Amino acid sequence: MASAAVAVAKAKPTETFVDNKRKDDIRMANITAAEAVANAVRTSLGPKGMDKMISTASGEVIITNDGATILNKMEVLQPAAKFLVELSKSQDVVAGDGTTTVVVISGALLKASLTLLSSGIHPSVVSDSLHKASIKAVEILSAVAVPVELSDRDSLVKSASTSLNSKVVSQYSTLLAPLAVDAVLSVVDPEKPDLVDLKDIKIVKKLGGTVDDTELVNGLVFDKKVSHAAGGPTRVENAKIGVIQFQISPPKTDIEQSIVVSDYSQMDRILKEERNYILGMIKKIKATGCNVLLIQKSILRDAVTDLSLHYLAKAKILVIKDIERDEIEFITKTLNCLPISNIEHFRAEKMGFADIVEEVPLGDGGKIVKIMGIKDMGRTTSVLVRGSNHLVLDEAERSLHDALCVIRCLVNKKFLIAGGGAPEIELSRQLGAWAKVLQGMEGYCIKAFAEALEVIPYTLAENAGLNPIAIVTELRNRHAQGEINAGINVRKGQITNILEENVVQPLLVSTSAISLASECVRMILKIDDIVTVR
Secondary structure, three states, rough: HHHHHHHHHOOOOOOOOOOOOHHHHHHHHHOOOOOOOHHHHOOOOOOOOOOEEEEOOOOOOOEOOHHHHHHHOOOOOOOHHHHHHHHHHHHHHOOOOHHHHHHHHHHHHHHHHHHHOOOOHHHHHHHHHHHHHHHHHHHHHHHOEEEOOOOHHHHHHHHHHHHOOOOOHHHHHHHHHHHHHHHHHOOOOOOOOOOOOHHHHHEEEEEEHHHHHOOOOOEEEEOOOOOOOOOOOOOOEEEEEEEEEEOOOOOOOOOOOOOOOOOOOEEEEEEEHHHHHHHHHHHHHHHHOOOOOEEEEOOOOOOHHHHHHHHHOOOEEEEEEOOOOOHHHHHHHHHHHEOOOHHHHHHHHOEEEEEEEEEEOOOOOOOOEEEEEEEOOOOOEEEEEEEOOHHHHHHHHHHHHHHHHHHHHHHOEEEEEEEOOHHHHHHHHHHHHHHHHHHHHHHHHHHHHHHHHOHHHHHHHHHOOOOOHHHHHHHHHHHHHHOOOEEOOOOOOEEEOOOOOEEEEEEEHHHHHHHHHHHHHHHHOOOOOOOOOO
């Protein structure tokens, strides 16, 4: 023990118990890992961005350029790199669009921060400066934003089109953009004009046809056919609709038991009891005037049996079975009715009413069910999405979701800004000018923040096959001359007034991306050790 104490006492004066090199190495490892994630999705940014093919462990193949989907499917192991995956999810929740943008900005800020740290600037100084710069950036964007009214349908459609132009299904933007606008505006509550719940818009996918066959349905649509194995009706007018959560099938005992039948008479008696039980239920249902039944899927036993369907067909009741549990809330809100959990509670006042319920054949041989002309319909709507295969169908759904989110952003915050890298260049110019009047290290840090924002126009130009250095230099000159809406038109391959080209996006998408990106980078910068707990 004494020799150990002497060894410590004779330690060199320059040695300390705080290993600063380890802190730097950990910070470097975190930044490098997070940058790698950002670079993985960077090529997907913009209308000319590349798509990613994702092969999952289960053998599923996904083709997409949606940042949130790509990152969500990536198996990221490094703890700090996982921040960027969560960051993309946060942007998806807040704005619905800009999920690739927020990750690319984070990667650029991390790279700039690494340069500042290498210059000897303390991480806390860099972190505080990033916070101030992000607040200033939001103020600048708010100042250059253009107000928009919900009655200005053209501006809303342009904004949705900009979001769709970077997607795999961009060629269908002329159909999907107006559809997204109409869907969101139809669910806006006049009493709460600033709030939109996208759960009130149900996207129903049906394989077959093309994306051109996608339609907005002012009612309910089911991607299944009517249960008419026993010859029941497939079309009902003046429908009285009951949504039930109980089973129209013989009851089962609560505990595991077996019944031994010794002769045919006992078997006949059991079957007769089952028939009488089911028939009694259907008579109660028919007595209320119900002629359409929506039956929730059951995991314990069959929600409806062949015998039940036979009696329901005789009673001229149209049946749609196997409704998923999570769809019940949307269905009851749309029909303005109540779900019925027990046959004893089946009453006329709990039902919904519609002009027509019918099974509709599709051109490719498939069938769907539509409920139209709903009385006192809730503020909901349905979108029927078509596609030639599952890859197109899934990507169309993701693209439509992003377009819906863009319109939701405009309902929440009614301001538009230019796209095409114009706001980032303007931010870079104004923040750079602000950095010059600041004293000390703060000015250097904010200047680095300003330069990092140029990664968006640089990447847009790079992905479009243009000369990124020449494009960014030209953009700087245009903005210095007061052309604050000058941006990259990747379709034409040149710099134009991007507002006149109808390339616009919600203010909330950009402000959210900058705020979330700076917050994520600050969090990574302040980590100086990784502790593994078993």
